[in-house]
Amino acid sequence: MTAYTPATADELRDYAPVPPSALGPELSEQGYHVGRVERNLFWVTDGTYQSAFLLTDEGVVLFDAPPTIGHNLRRAVDEIAAAEGATNKVTHLVYSHHHADHAGAANLFGDDVVRIGHEDSRRLLLRDNDPTRPAPEVTFAQNYSLELAGERVELAFYGPNHSPDNIFIHFPDHDALMLVDIVNPGWVPIFNLNLSEDVPGYIDAPAKALSYPWKHYIGGHLGRLGTRDDIELHKHYIDDVVEASKEALGTVDPTPYFVKYGPNVWAAVKGYLGAVTELATEPVVAKYTGVLASADVEEFTYSTAFMIVQSMRLDLGAGSQVHP
Ligand SMILES: [Zn+2]
Numbered sequence: 447m448t449a450y451t452p453a454t455a456d457e458l459r460d461y462a463p464v465p466p467s468a469l470g471p472e473l474s475e476q477g478y479h480v481g482r483v484e485r486n487l488f489w490v491t492d493g494t495y496q497s498a499f500l501l502t503d504e505g506v507v508l509f510d511a512p513p514t515i516g517h518n519l520r521r522a523v524d525e526i527a528a529a530e531g532a533t534n535k536v537t538h539l540v541y542s543h544h545h546a547d548h549a550g551a552a553n554l555f556g557d558d559v560v561r562i563g564h565e566d567s568r569r570l571l572l573r574d575n576d577p578t579r580p581a582p583e584v585t586f587a588q589n590y591s592l593e594l595a596g597e598r599v600e601l602a603f604y605g606p607n608h609s610p611d612n613i614f615i616h617f618p619d620h621d622a623l624m625l626v627d628i629v630n631p632g633w634v635p636i637f638n639l640n641l642s643e644d645v646p647g648y649i650d651a652p653a654k655a656l657s658y659p660w661k662h663y664i665g666g667h668l669g670r671l672g673t674r675d676d677i678e679l680h681k682h683y684i685d686d687v688v689e690a691s692k693e694a695l696g697t698v699d700p701t702p703y704f705v706k707y708g709p710n711v712w713a714a715v716k717g718y719l720g721a722v723t724e725l726a727t728e729p730v731v732a733k734y735t736g737v738l739a740s741a742d743v744e745e746f747t748y749s750t751a752f753m754i755v756q757s758m759r760l761d762l763g764a765g766s767q768v769h770p
Contacts, residue, residue, distance in 0.1 A: 461742050468632030468739035470669025478515060480522035483662050483671065486530070486597070487620040490515055490522040493669045495547070498624055499523055500617075501530055502595035505537025509615060509624055510666065513550035513578070520554065538562060538594065540601065541582055542626040543612040544570040548666060549579045560584060562592065564603050566611035604654055607647035608640055616658050625655050626666030631676035633668055633739040634683065637749045645757035649688070652681050683738060686730050687747065691755045694725035695765060719755065726751040 471479045473493055480490045486501040495512035497519055506523055515522075527534035536555045541563035542548055549571075552561070563571075563582035571581035584590075590601040600616040608627040615624035627640055628651045635642075642648040655663070656677055663672030703717040727748045734741035741747065758764040 461740070462735050464739045465632065465736060468668070468670075470671075476518055476521060478518040478522055479669075480526055481671075483617075483622050483664070484620040486532075487617055487622060488522070488526050489664055489671060490519060491669050492518065494667065496626075496664055496666050496668070497548075498664050499526075499536075500594075500597060500599070500620075501527060501532040502597050503532070504595040505533060505535050507538040507540065507592070507594060507597075507599070508536050508555065509540045509664075510542050510548045510626065511539065511551035511554065512548050512666075513546070516551045517554065519551060538592070539582075540592070540599070540615065541567050541571075541579075542615060542624065542666065543567060543609045544574065544579070545609060545627070546574075546576065546579060548626055550576070551578065552580060553578045562586075562590065562601070564601075564611045564613050567613075570611060604651075605647050606644035607651045608642045608644075610643060612651075614655065614658070615664075616660070618659070620662075621660050622662040622664060623655055623658050623660040624664040624666070625651065626664075628652060628655070629663070629665050629672060629677050629680040630667045631663060631665055631670060631672030634734065634741050634743075634746050635680075635750060636740075636746055638753050639684075639750045642753070645753055646761055649684055649754075652677050652684075679738070683730070683734055684750075686733065687726065687751050687754055690726040690729055691722070691751050691758060692764075694722045694751075695755060695758065698722045698725060719752070722755055723748055723752045726755065 470491060473479050478490055478492050480488055483489050489496060489498045492515045495514045497512055497515055498509040500507040511519055524534050536559055538560045539552055539555060544567045561580060561582040562584040565585040565587055568581045568585045571579050588603055592599040598619060600618060602614045639645060639648045665672050698721045700718040703714040707714040727744060730747050731741055731744050
């Protein structure tokens, strides 16, 4: 490897334009957009991250506090509360999961807030010991109904997916579902299935999301809300990666790699799995370029295919052979 020298902007490669359908509303001068999802449920974005809040007669319930939105969360709540003639006092904070990029502004709302999250979010936040993300005091294992001032929000946990503690947040009276870091509406997942820890759990989550009734999807990322069609398109993309990975596993012959590298078995493994992953990546990148934003950033599909191939081997036992 040669030493890494930072490029100038002119030297960097070009990508396909972002499809206009992937983009959301213009941001304010302060760098955020706040919009109504339905009735008294609102969402906030800075173009990359998303948060949501529910205005009630007894206080504001905040769902996630991404540090990139940061103090703009307060501005968004104040702006809407004033316009709606409602209280702007944040009384509850729900964590979708423990990750700092969605929770690292939680401390901005003080200690006089009821924090709610999965019991594993509490465990992981106590482990991480980060003052910006105080652990939730109210926790649950499978289901939790948050009822406040006549409003209802249903929290549910179905096992690990993107993270060990990622929950489904359903707003049955607002036709909305918040599920963070699974589907990026209009965009491909980033590296490694959106940096997911549990591959089968991540692959299953969109179908679980569609089993709920809703029209508006709050995915936690990028500039717009999602629709059921966005979830379907994401599922097709993942299904295509799975199919292409299966086919590549059945196509690439490992023999030459092991013949060439002999005792260096790791070099052979690297060569073989790299060839499988590359073969799986190509048709998917070609199919989704221009359809999903960043589909031509090949590393995203490549690393997602790599994780899926490994999950097929390790979780599903594909290609495992017992020595005779
Ligand atoms: Zn996350």
